[in-house]
Amino acid sequence: MTSDTESLSKARLRVWLKLLKTVNGIEGEIRRNLRDGHRTTLPRFDVMSALARFPDGLKMSDLSSFLKVSNGNVTGIVDKLTEEELVQRVPVPGDKRAQIARLTSKGEAEFETLAGYHEGWIDTLLDTLAMEDLETLSDTLERVLAQGTEKERADA
Amino acid sequence: MTSDTESLSKARLRVWLKLLKTVNGIEGEIRRNLRDGHRTTLPRFDVMSALARFPDGLKMSDLSSFLKVSNGNVTGIVDKLTEEELVQRVPVPGDKRAQIARLTSKGEAEFETLAGYHEGWIDTLLDTLAMEDLETLSDTLERVLAQGTEKERADA
DNA sequence: TCCAGATATTTTAAGCTTAAAATTTCAGCC
DNA sequence: GGCTGAAATTTTAAGCTTAAAATATCTGGA
Known part of the structure; x- marks a missing residue:
C-alpha cells in the first residue's frame, strides 16, 4: 500500500468518525427535545412520520421495510401508539394475515405539531x-x- | 417567513434526512460485519476503541463521558468484556469508589485486528x-x- | 470526630432493537 | 377437499440505552 493510499484510508476513517459524532449529536438533541418537551420518542416520531406520508396507511411489513427496522420492532411501537389512539390498525379486506396501520385524526394533528417543531430544531442545528x-x-x-x-x- | 427562508429550512430538513440515511446505512453495515464476521457488537467495539486510545485505562466515568453514553451503559458492556478477559478493572489507589477499565493484552490484540477490518470497511463504504x-x-x-x-x- | 454534601459506580425499570421461532392465513396444486 | 410451502405478523430471548434510585466512598467544615 502506498503512503497516499494509506492516508486516504485514514482520512476517510477520520471523516466517518466526525460524521458519526455530528449525526449522533443532532439525533441526541432531537431525542431530548421530543422527550422533554413532547413526551414522546424518536422511534414513535419516525413511525408517525412514515404514516403521515401515506394517508391510506401502510401494511405492517411495508412500514418496517420503509423505516428499515424489523417487523417485531414496529409491532411494539404501533401497539403503543394504538393504545394512545394516535394510530389504528385496519384489517385488509381479503387477507386476514395483514393489517394496515394508519394515523387517526388525533395522530395526524399530533404529528403536524411535532413535525413543525422538528423542522425548527433541524433548522437551528443546521443553521x-x-x-x-x-x-x-x-x-x-x-x-x-x-x-x-x-x-x-x-x-x- | 419569506419563501426563501422556508425553502432553506425545508432544504436543511431534506439534507438532515439524507445524512441520517447515509450514516444509518453505514453503521448498519459495520454492525453486520462485526456480528457476522467477528462475533461482537458496535458498542463493544466502541468501548475497546476508547480504551485503546488510553493505554493506562480510563475511569468508568471518564469512559462514559468520552463515549457520550450513560454510566450504567458502560457498566454493562465492561462487565461482559471483562468476563471475556478483553478488559480488566483496576482499583484506583486512594479512592475505593473508582475503578479504571483497561484493555488486557488479549483485548489489545483483539482490538488491533478489529480496527484493521473496520478501517477497511469504512474505506470501501466511502470509496x-x-x-x-x-x-x-x-x-x-x-x-x-x-x-x-x-x-x-x-x-x- | 462527625456529618452533610459531593462523587463514582452499580442497579433498576422501562423502552428500543434484532434475529429467530411461533402462529395464522393464504395460494397453488393434487 | 386437503396438503405444502410461502407470506404477514407477533412473540421471544438477548442485548443496548437511558434516567433515576441506590450504594459506597470521599471531602471539607463544625
Whole structure:
C-alpha cells in the first residue's frame, strides 16, 4: 500500500468518525427535545412520520421495510401508539394475515405539531449551512448512498 | 417567513434526512460485519476503541463521558468484556469508589485486528470520496459541530 | 470526630432493537 | 377437499440505552 493510499484510508476513517459524532449529536438533541418537551420518542416520531406520508396507511411489513427496522420492532411501537389512539390498525379486506396501520385524526394533528417543531430544531442545528453547502453536502451523500446501493446488489 | 427562508429550512430538513440515511446505512453495515464476521457488537467495539486510545485505562466515568453514553451503559458492556478477559478493572489507589477499565493484552490484540477490518470497511463504504471531498465534508461537519457546541453553552 | 454534601459506580425499570421461532392465513396444486 | 410451502405478523430471548434510585466512598467544615 502506498503512503497516499494509506492516508486516504485514514482520512476517510477520520471523516466517518466526525460524521458519526455530528449525526449522533443532532439525533441526541432531537431525542431530548421530543422527550422533554413532547413526551414522546424518536422511534414513535419516525413511525408517525412514515404514516403521515401515506394517508391510506401502510401494511405492517411495508412500514418496517420503509423505516428499515424489523417487523417485531414496529409491532411494539404501533401497539403503543394504538393504545394512545394516535394510530389504528385496519384489517385488509381479503387477507386476514395483514393489517394496515394508519394515523387517526388525533395522530395526524399530533404529528403536524411535532413535525413543525422538528423542522425548527433541524433548522437551528443546521443553521451554519447555507444553500450552497446543502447542495454540496447532498451531492456528496448521494454518492455515498449510491455506493451503498451497489454493495447491496453485490451482496444479494 | 419569506419563501426563501422556508425553502432553506425545508432544504436543511431534506439534507438532515439524507445524512441520517447515509450514516444509518453505514453503521448498519459495520454492525453486520462485526456480528457476522467477528462475533461482537458496535458498542463493544466502541468501548475497546476508547480504551485503546488510553493505554493506562480510563475511569468508568471518564469512559462514559468520552463515549457520550450513560454510566450504567458502560457498566454493562465492561462487565461482559471483562468476563471475556478483553478488559480488566483496576482499583484506583486512594479512592475505593473508582475503578479504571483497561484493555488486557488479549483485548489489545483483539482490538488491533478489529480496527484493521473496520478501517477497511469504512474505506470501501466511502470509496466514492476523494481527498478533496473529504476536506470539504470535514469542514462542513466542523461548522455544524461548532454550532452544537455553542448551543450546549447556551443550555448550561 | 462527625456529618452533610459531593462523587463514582452499580442497579433498576422501562423502552428500543434484532434475529429467530411461533402462529395464522393464504395460494397453488393434487 | 386437503396438503405444502410461502407470506404477514407477533412473540421471544438477548442485548443496548437511558434516567433515576441506590450504594459506597470521599471531602471539607463544625
